Amino acid sequence: MRQRRRRRLGTAAVAALALCGLAGCGVSDPGPPTLTWYINPDSGGQEEIAARCSAAAGGAYDIDVSVLPRESSEQRQQLVRRLAAGDSSIDIMSLDPPYIPEFAQAGFLAPMPPEVASDVSDGVVQSAIDGATWDGQLVTVPFWANTQLLWYKKSVAEAAGLDMTQPVTWDQLVTAAQEQDTQIAAQGRRAESLVVWFNALIASAGGAVIAQTADDPADIQLGLDTPQAARAAEVMRAVADSGAVGPAFTTAGEDESVASFENGDASFMVNWPFVWGRAGSGVEGGTLDQSVVDDYGWAVYPQVEAGTPSAPPYGGINLGVGASSRHPDLAYQATQCITSDENQAYYFVSNGNPAASLAVFEDPEVVAEFPMAPVIAQSLQQAAPRPQTAYYSEVSGSLQRIYHPPTAVTPDVTGPAAAELIRAVLSGEELL
Amino acid sequence: MTTTAPPPTDVATGRPAPTGGASDRVRAERRLGWILAGPAFAVMLLVTAYPIVQAVYDSLFSYRLTDPGNRSFVGLGNYWVVLTDTLWWQSFGVTVLITVVTVAVELVLGFALALVMLKALKGLRPILRAAILLPYAIITVVSAFAWQFAFDLTSGFVNTWFAWLPGVSADTDWFGGTGTSLLVICLAEIWKTTPFISLLLLAGLAQVPDVLQEAAQVDGATWWQRMRKVTIPNMKAAIMVALLFRTLDAFRVFDSVFVMTAGANGTETVSFLAYRQTIARLEIGLGSAVSVLLFLSVVLIAFGFIKGFKVDLSQARGEK
Incomplete structure (x- = not known):
């Protein structure tokens, strides 16, 4: 009995295969690519x-x-x-x-x-x-474009007497944070986020990491031994040394920054707009109070020189x-x-x-x-893009190595040191 | 009391090897040996020897993965670049430090755990072994993340639990400095691989014949004397093998560094350096040179152990 059933099944399978072969169904039809x-x-x-x-x-x-x-x-x-x-x-x-x-x-x-x-x-x-x-x-095809904003707590900015309808500078932020005994959240971790910050600072000061790009890595001209680069390093160091940054500043990335902004430790922060979506889901999930989110304010990235428009990260x-x-x-x-x-x-x-x-x-x-x-x-x-070069990974890696930790950046020394390292790395003379 | 070793027992055939022309039987055995081991040998050649040879070959070129057209022969130039770079020597120092610290601590801890496993009640033994082995079964990346989260300033519990220790406060940023980062990396490594070393030592402990222990006990030797004069000399081979394996392993430390600090604050190890040149910079030639130097270091360590400490790998396997 069982054997007969098996044989019948076999026959059905053969028939189905034959039908498929004739009609061109299933496997033989590739469908859309x-x-x-x-x-x-x-x-x-x-x-x-x-x-x-x-x-x-x-x-x-x-x-x-x-x-x-x-x-x-x-x-x-x-x-x-x-x-x-x-x-x-x-x-x-x-x-x-x-x-x-x-x-x-x-x-x-x-x-x-x-x-x-x-x-x-x-x-x-x-x-x-x-x-x-x-x-x-x-x-490539531009799909979505990101940029960092200055996020702040309206109540704190008001108490500090900052007029947020006008662009503010990093120096103003440092003073305000010190006066109000609060923190500035920036990304001091040795990662791409540090380069994002540094690039925005040097571009806002009117400089550029790469002054003149070239196909041959040896011909690339760097802009790190310039007054603008020194100014960027100065701002970076001022923020790091202000006493108005978190204890884990040198290991903080974007996520750590937004966490300290949410829990109230930081009242000023430079970060991408995902902050807003995260606040919304925090309120929905019950981990964040609506009153905290109501206090969120936003403005264009802080300026390095008062009056000169900033060049936010892109x-x-x-x-x-x-x-x-x-x-x-x-x-x-x-x-x-x-x-x-x-x-x-x-x-x-x-x-x-x-x-x-x-x-x-x-x-x-x-x-x-x-x-x-x-x-x-x-x-x-x-916004200003990061250095446009086919050797971006090397440039970024070198900047991360030299500009980290931001607490040890020295305006007139760090820039030339970074330029020297990038030059040596690009010409294959040094490890990274 | 002198060192006591078991009388030589001949577990192997004991038959003297034919010195002149090998008999048919020996020849047949040898052929069988090749047939049995041959496939494994071929696989080893394919998966181990081939990449090593390829790396040595690549290390002689200036070769960037995104620019294969400009590949050029530079001889030993890459090695010169690596060996004259302070970063290499700094990473080398960090690697040696991690290796020495972790292996030393693991040896002591592992020995203690092996003794506990040996002496534990029969009913308790399987549970104990499983419990001790558990960390070793966890993937290194996972364990590295677990330790990182534990010590992290925002998500960690270490700062609150250990605030009573001098130097630890709610604001201690463990990954913000070289010393503290290395401490956490070493802790994670020790936690994860002590079970491995204790398992090897347990095998060694089990090999120490009970008769010797009993004889020493009858002679009135204390526990410490028996440990020093009977147990340890008789398991020297097992200890050396455990040390050798762990040293080789520890020297290639990568995962914990990659996850916890990504090389920040001078915590780069030699493996990490190889990773960054090859995978991040895509400089295949330079990265291969670093890898080859790492390989040579490991070979030197193994050679030093085997020659310097007279480690006999066959003895540890119980062949003699």
């Missing part, structure tokens, strides 16, 4: 956008997401090694802007069709376009198309869908990541959810 999008970890927004664009493509392509490590330096490491090995599974990748020149220079990015380039740069904030450009060509995510992708055209099509104003607005509202497209900042839903949207837009217009 699948594009793999390597994303940085977020709150699920990129996955949702991938699903929306897959649906909108009407069968032209399907987008799958694959998650990269959390740290941007580790995202770069994984992508670089895969791309250097010619990994064809990388169709689209979410790229942190400082690494764009390196990827472009190494030929890891598929050339962008001119019609895509003009479409995706239309109405996009200038700092995002600058960050996505290498050798005069747009090489960050965000760009989309690159892998040079070894099997479907570069489809991938570029997909990036156009991903970066549509509608999707950028959705991403801004749901994940707290500001758009690269200026029109999104006027979206009523965005403004309702992010009352600081106009300040972010203004900050993005002023």
Whole structure:
């Protein structure tokens, strides 16, 4: 009995296979090509956008997401090694802007069709376009643009007599924090965040880490032995030595900063806008009191020299198309869908990541959810990118080594020392 | 009382090896030996020898992963760069320090734990062993994070629990200085790998024949005398093997440093340096040179142990 049943099952399977073979169902139909999008970890927004664009493509392509490590330096490491090995599974990748020149220079990015380039740069904030450009060509698609704001507690700023409708300087902040016996939260940890801070300081002082870039690393001219660099170091040291920073200042990154801002230790902080989304979910989760969030104020990044507009940090995510992708055209099509104003607005509202497209900042839903949207837009217009060089990792690593800990930075010594190290590292004479 | 060693027992065949032409049987045995060990040997060549040779080859070039077109032969230039760099010597010093401190503490602690495991009641023994071995079963990165969170200023409990200790207060930033960072790194390493050393020592302890212990006891030797004259001499091989393995392991410390300080405050170790040149800087040539030097250091340590302390690996396995 059992045997007969088994035989019957076998016959059915053979019949099904034969039918399938004739009708061309299941395995034989490849379906739409699948594009793999390597994303940085977020709150699920990129996955949702991938699903929306897959649906909108009407069968032209399907987008799958694959998650990269959390740290941007580790995202770069994984992508670089895969791309250097010619990994064809990388169709689209979410790229942190400082690494764009390196990827472009190494030929890891598929050339962008001119019609895509003009479409995706239309109405996009200038700092995002600058960050996505290498050798005069747009090489990646700006997706969202990030910038740091000065966050403050309204009550404390008022008590200190600071007029926050006008730009404030770092010196003013230090004095105010000392007077009010509160802290300034900045990122003093030996990590990329320290370079973000230093770059904003030197750019705000009117200088630049790299004065003149070049293809040959030996020809790169640095701007670290300048009065502007000394001024940036002076401000950094003044903040670190003010007594108005947390006890773990030299190991604090963005998360530690926002934690001390939330628990009331710090009343001034420079940080990315994720602070706002985090406050919202803190209130929802019951870990943060609404009255604390009501006291949050925001302004454009502090100035180094009074009267000279500051150059806030620029960050965000760009989309690159892998040079070894099997479907570069489809991938570029997909990036156009991903970066549509509608999707950028959705991403801004749901994940707290500001758009690269200026029109999104006027979206009523965005403004309702992010009352600081106009300040972010203004900050993005002023923002300065980090050093644009194919050797960014070396430059950043050297700066981290020399400028950490900020409590030991000396204006006239640290800059030349960093310049010397970068020069030696770039010419392969020293370890990093 | 003199050192007592067990009478030589011949567990092996005891048959003298044929000195002249090998007999058919010996030849067949030898062939069987190759057939049995051959596949493992081939796999070892593939997964160990090949990467080592590749690294040695790469270390002779100036080679950047993003710029393979400009690869050029530089001979021993990379080694010169590494060996004349103060960063290398500083990292080397830190690595030696971590190795010496952790291995010394682990040896003492591990020996104590091995004694406890040996003497524990039969019913208790399995539970005790599992409990002692638990840290070793935890992935190093996970244990490093656990220790980091424990000592962290905002999320940690150490500052509140140990505020009564001199030098510890609510504001002690453990990862803000070289000494305190290294202390936490060493603690994490010790906690994690003491079980390994105690397990090896337990095997050595179990090999000490009971007859000798009983004879010494009858002779009126105290516990300390028996430990010094009977137990330790008889397990010297096991101790040396445990030391050797742990030293080799400790010298390659990476995970704890990577997780806890990422090399800040002068806590870079040699492995970390190799990682940064190869993976972060993508300078394959320079990174390979650092890796080769690390490999040579490890070979030297192993060689020094085997020659200097006359460690006999076969004895520890109970072959003689």
